Amino acid sequence: MKWVVRIFTALYVIALGLFLVGTFGWFGQEPDPMAGVFLMPLGMPWNLFFEGDDTFGFLVALMAPAINLGILWMVCDLVESRED
Structure with a gap:
């Protein structure tokens, strides 16, 4: 079950990297308002639950997948402990 957490973590890191590159225009990339589409x-559902203004929405977009990652990790750990 840990492979699920690893895949989600890899997707989160890739999406976070694309978001930062698209938002701040790193590596010669033009700033794009759709940079967070993969996050x-x-x-x-945390993106919709904690919607806010631009500054708060920016932080929610960055941290919401981390909440899901923590929940996924706890569920996988619980399932693995019950299998033993």
Whole structure:
């Protein structure tokens, strides 16, 4: 079950990198308002629950997938402990 957590973590890191590159225009990339499109599905439902202004929405977009990662890790750990 830990492979699920690893895959989600890899997707989160990739989406976070794309978000930062697109938002701040790193590596010669033009700033793009759609840079967070890959973070949104990873952070559901927390993205919708904690909607806010631009500054707060920026932080929610960054941290919402981390909440799901923590929940996923706890569930996988619980399932593995029950299998033993």
